[in-house]
Amino acid sequence: MKTISPALTAPLALAAALLVPTLAFAAGDLGPAAKQATNWHAIVMFLIFVTATLGITYWAAQRTKTAADFYAAGGGITGFQNGMAIAGDYMSAASFLGISALVYGSGYDGLIFSVGWLVGWPIVLFLIAERLRNLGKYTFADVASYRLSRTPVRTFAATGSLIVVIFYLIGQMVGAGQLIKLLFGLDYVYAVVIVGALMMIYVTFGGMVATTWVQIIKACLLLGGATIIALGVMAQFGFSFEQLFSRAIEVHPKHAAIMSPGTLVSNPLDAISLGIALMFGTAGLPHILMRFFTVPDAREARKSVFYATGFIGYFYILTFIIGFGAICLVANNPEYIDAVKGGMALRGGNNMAAIHLSHAIGGDLFLGFISAVAFATILAVVSGLTLAGASAISHDLYASVFMHGKTTEGRELSVSRIASLSLGVIAVLLGIVFEKQNVAFIVALTFSVAASANFPVLLLSMFWSGLTTRGAVIGGTIGLISSVVLVVLSKTVWVQSFGFAEPIVPYSYPAVFSMPAAFFFSWLFSVLDNSPRAARERAAFEAQSIRSETGLGAEGASAH
Amino acid sequence: MSKSEQTANTLAMAERIRNNPKFRELSSKRSRFAWILTILILVIYFGFITLIAFNKAILAAPIGDGVTTIGFPIGIGVILSAIVLTGLYVYRANGEFDDLNRQIIEESRR
Numbered sequence: 001m002k003t004i005s006p007a008l009t010a011p012l013a014l015a016a017a018l019l020v021p022t023l024a025f026a027a028g029d030l031g032p033a034a035k036q037a038t039n040w041h042a043i044v045m046f047l048i049f050v051t052a053t054l055g056i057t058y059w060a061a062q063r064t065k066t067a068a069d070f071y072a073a074g075g076g077i078t079g080f081q082n083g084m085a086i087a088g089d090y091m092s093a094a095s096f097l098g099i100s101a102l103v104y105g106s107g108y109d110g111l112i113f114s115v116g117w118l119v120g121w122p123i124v125l126f127l128i129a130e131r132l133r134n135l136g137k138y139t140f141a142d143v144a145s146y147r148l149s150r151t152p153v154r155t156f157a158a159t160g161s162l163i164v165v166i167f168y169l170i171g172q173m174v175g176a177g178q179l180i181k182l183l184f185g186l187d188y189v190y191a192v193v194i195v196g197a198l199m200m201i202y203v204t205f206g207g208m209v210a211t212t213w214v215q216i217i218k219a220c221l222l223l224g225g226a227t228i229i230a231l232g233v234m235a236q237f238g239f240s241f242e243q244l245f246s247r248a249i250e251v252h253p254k255h256a257a258i259m260s261p262g263t264l265v266s267n268p269l270d271a272i273s274l275g276i277a278l279m280f281g282t283a284g285l286p287h288i289l290m291r292f293f294t295v296p297d298a299r300e301a302r303k304s305v306f307y308a309t310g311f312i313g314y315f316y317i318l319t320f321i322i323g324f325g326a327i328c329l330v331a332n333n334p335e336y337i338d339a340v341k342g343g344m345a346l347r348g349g350n351n352m353a354a355i356h357l358s359h360a361i362g363g364d365l366f367l368g369f370i371s372a373v374a375f376a377t378i379l380a381v382v383s384g385l386t387l388a389g390a391s392a393i394s395h396d397l398y399a400s401v402f403m404h405g406k407t408t409e410g411r412e413l414s415v416s417r418i419a420s421l422s423l424g425v426i427a428v429l430l431g432i433v434f435e436k437q438n439v440a441f442i443v444a445l446t447f448s449v450a451a452s453a454n455f456p457v458l459l460l461s462m463f464w465s466g467l468t469t470r471g472a473v474i475g476g477t478i479g480l481i482s483s484v485v486l487v488v489l490s491k492t493v494w495v496q497s498f499g500f501a502e503p504i505v506p507y508s509y510p511a512v513f514s515m516p517a518a519f520f521f522s523w524l525f526s527v528l529d530n531s532p533r534a535a536r537e538r539a540a541f542e543a544q545s546i547r548s549e550t551g552l553g554a555e556g557a558s559a560h
Numbered sequence: 561m562s563k564s565e566q567t568a569n570t571l572a573m574a575e576r577i578r579n580n581p582k583f584r585e586l587s588s589k590r591s592r593f594a595w596i597l598t599i600l601i602l603v604i605y606f607g608f609i610t611l612i613a614f615n616k617a618i619l620a621a622p623i624g625d626g627v628t629t630i631g632f633p634i635g636i637g638v639i640l641s642a643i644v645l646t647g648l649y650v651y652r653a654n655g656e657f658d659d660l661n662r663q664i665i666e667e668s669r670r
Contacts (some may be wrong), residue, residue: 549586550661
């Protein structure tokens, strides 16, 4: 790997995918050989998408000369485009494959996730977006450290970003691996390598310009594809939800239980904790926050949230129909059921519910299209994540913390490209380790960390004049460490990944403890901070609030 | 204009904005509106979650004599309310509040 440039690796891996479909039969866990015949529709559509996006990357690479181009597409994206790109960044494999799988498995419970993932958006708009745009340049650490001490606050914010990015990447890589394994019959490991290689190319050469356009194209494809599946489902049931649900109750082994909240969140505290994580986590995701620096001003930033909320809300309603459609049209068809496990277990894993449904509705051609869409979905999200992770490393850690701002733009960009490549390698390795997890759960855990570490510090830095460096760093670090430790000791990691018999912490989601802890300790250590630095930081709040509210002096702002 | 002149200019503008009563008006109007909407979405969402946590039976009640439960329109309603509330905020912020903001910036440029 070290001697081959990433530009070569992707075509090679892809060629391997095309030439060696027989690997599927060697793998042995993918059902009868006859059903693994190479799906040429899917391959052709994959290739069209990959070619088109590589073309865009080439075009974007010509236009990516400065740091502003690389991190923020030069600030020249419109509110509508950014709304599409945010939707493309946010509607992940976990949303599309994971939520439809959850609905397939437990019915109504899937809606709890969809609703939670959407209600974070109003919070982003009301409290975060415009102030963030007015204060920052490329990363949310710019904002958190605006009037606080650069080195400690940026180090904290970059660590929080990187942990969120890496957790999130795991979920995406697992989805990608399963998807491509099923479609090409290609080994899981090769599948995650292909995704890793492509995302490294997009980000390293095309920066934010390429990432934005990959996300916009993906959003169009995903919204279009999901609309067609949902219409296909509804058409079979005379466009009557009553008929769809009646049939689902008949087919599903849990019967009427799928029509109301059930076992997914049995413990009330877990339900509230998951709710907190999903709602406030959105406002702490570095790859999402970064998108607000691609628009020219606060006005466009606000518009982009409105468009994004509309697209994402519509999409989640569709995934719900898709999940129920899969119960009705996939669960009772032996063609899609895992021959060994039986019951409702799907060939290729339950995350394949939406993919099998597309075959049930539109045959091989449509399966090929939806598979290409799901692939595009994963690529768009991992590219956004990688860029956010790389900017935390190059802009926050390298340029500000290690070099104290004394570096050249060119060198910062090189570091950023090296960081993108390293993150790609890490993502591939973690994707292999976490192969057997349900991707929706991993993403939910990511949100817990984002809500407990990044969100409290960002919010307090913009709204509370009393916040000091000491309070932000200690409070945020307590939120970060407590959420990660609680996640590791919970059933999801301790039992399902590490294989221990009993979890140490009985709750699946930590946010109900870790987010208030972050706020409380940020407050406590700020009010106890009597240093001269703290006094200066409190005094600087007024100037910060003038800029954050009016946009005066904002980066690239068009108002003056 | 050199960079230091620009900074000095921005500082002078900031000082005038600070003393402009319209800035206080904008700041208090906008933050009150933002916090009211924030509380609204929190009540809507955590009301829904509390029902799931403590009283699943309400959401499980069928509508009329069909199989569709009341939980479905409630869940979809939460999604739609999020879209409507963001629309309301953008409408007022990009209209009324931005007009006021433009006046404030204009008046600080003397």
